[in-house]
Amino acid sequence: MxxxxxxxxxxxxxxxxxxxxxxxxxxxxxxxxxxxxxxxxxxxxxxxxxxxxxxxxxxxxxxxxxxxxxxxxxxxxxxxxxxxxxxxxxDDKQYLCSSNESDIAHLLQEGEERGFPSMLGCIDCMHWEWKNCPKRWHGTHKGRGRKPTLILEAIASKNLWIWHAFFGMAGLHIDVNVLDHSPVFNRIINGIIPPVNYEMNGHHRTLGYYLSDGIYPKWAALIQTIPHPTTEKDKLFAQRQEAVRKDVERAFGVLQIRWVITHGPIYYWKKEDLSKIMRTCIILHNMIIENEGDTNILEWTPPTDESVYLPQYNRDRSFLAAHISTRLSRIRNVENNGDLRRDLMEHL
Incomplete structure (x- = not known):
């Protein structure tokens, strides 16, 4: 049976x-x-x-x-x-928006007090390990440590507020490649950024700048340290620049400690989900900075007699190309980088 x-x-x-x-x-x-x-x-x-x-x-x-x-x-x-x-x-107020006129005035004052007139913050990149990166993407996403990563480019100020965040580039890229794709200078190119006017050593300047490390190009809008200082002026400038530039690295450290998920490795599959997670963590980070510090981010509106709008170039493409070329040349001017660094050394 x-x-x-x-x-x-x-x-x-x-x-x-x-x-x-x-x-x-x-x-x-x-x-x-x-x-x-x-x-x-x-x-x-x-x-x-x-x-x-x-x-x-x-x-x-x-x-x-x-x-x-x-x-x-x-x-x-x-x-x-x-x-x-x-x-x-x-378990919206814009906590990841571009700096307005009031913000720029605050950043300029902060830079002046720290010995860097017209400084708008510090720029750098951070890698976030992507554990579940698809195998077919490993060749382009393996960066530091030969592990797949995604890159976050950020600009931070003294109080660790993150003013700019560009996330999603593959880990194989270096900071310069990320900068080429980043929208960090788009507002200058489009002519809609609030003006920056200041005097230093008898020179009038209208372009703000960011402190960066040595891998970034020597542009007028990016000021690096002196890698091998010899004179006392060089040593003082290198010491002060490297100390102030730590703001963005401290911001990365606080972000990773406060939200451990950003420390990695991350196990999600879709890059869109990772982007939303990173953006949410940065917004919460800025909200805590505002709540616990003296930052008061107000929504900026132009005066009643002022009109702020994106210039209309679509009628004449040559006019658009000329404006873009002029502003890009101004941002990437190597000679102005040297002149500005010399002025800063004299100012310090």
Whole structure:
């Protein structure tokens, strides 16, 4: 007699019920509320910031904006009628926008106080290891450490606010290649950036600049250190430039420590998802900087008697090409790079 009798087959293929585990979501939410969100919470504010990486009022503001914008994060009954997970457990003002006239004035004042008049910040690149990079892309994405990475180009100021972020270039590229594709100078080329006017050593200048490391080209808009200083002036300039340029590296370090996911390696498959994650982390980083520091980013609007708009060049393509060529030449002028560095050395 065979072992596969009708009774045995019935028992073998009998559907099994999924095991139910009581997780006490309601009690967990209530306990979390008492610990951190009640009027008189158990833990003090510094414990809240250590756990949630931001102050309580900023967390509540973000939570309110998220639940207002996306119904997914609202607490609602599930299919069994039981209330779902509370948004405390799950868990636009432009915080990644271009600098406006007020911002540039603040950056210029900050640069002047640190010995670098007309400085608009520091620029550098960071690699983010992509663990699940498709095999067919490994040849173009293997950069540092021979591992696939994606590159983030950023500009940061003294308070570690990230003013510019360009993400997604393959890790095989170096900083110069990223700069060639970056939109960092697009506003200057289009003629819509607020003006920069300053005097230094009797020379009038109208173009701001960024501090960079030695791999970047010697353009008028990029000022590098002196690799092998010999005179006292050279040594002083190299010391001050390298110290101030650490702003962007400190910003990368704080970003990676505050949001460990950006430290890598990252296991997502799609580059679009990685871009959204990085952008979200940078926005949250800037929101925390604003909440805990003296940065007050206001939406800039032109005066009533001023008209700010993108020039219309489509009627005459030669006119457009001439303007682009002139502004690019101004940005990439090597001679002006040397003149500006000499003026800065005298100023220091």
């Amino acid at each position: 065979g072992i596969f009798t009708p009774e045995n087959l019935k028992a073998l293929f009998k559907p099994k019920k999924r095991r139910y585990i009581k997780r006490d979501r309601e009690d967990a939410a209530q306990q979390l509320w008492k610990d951190y969100f009640a009027e008189n919470p158990v833990f003090p504010p510094e414990y809240f910031r250590r756990r949630f990486r931001m102050r309580r009022q900023l967390f509540l503001r973000i939570l309110n904006d998220i639940t207002t914008h996306d119904n997914f994060f609202k607490q609602k009954p599930d299919a069994t009628g039981r209330m779902g997970v509370h948004p405390y457990i799950e």
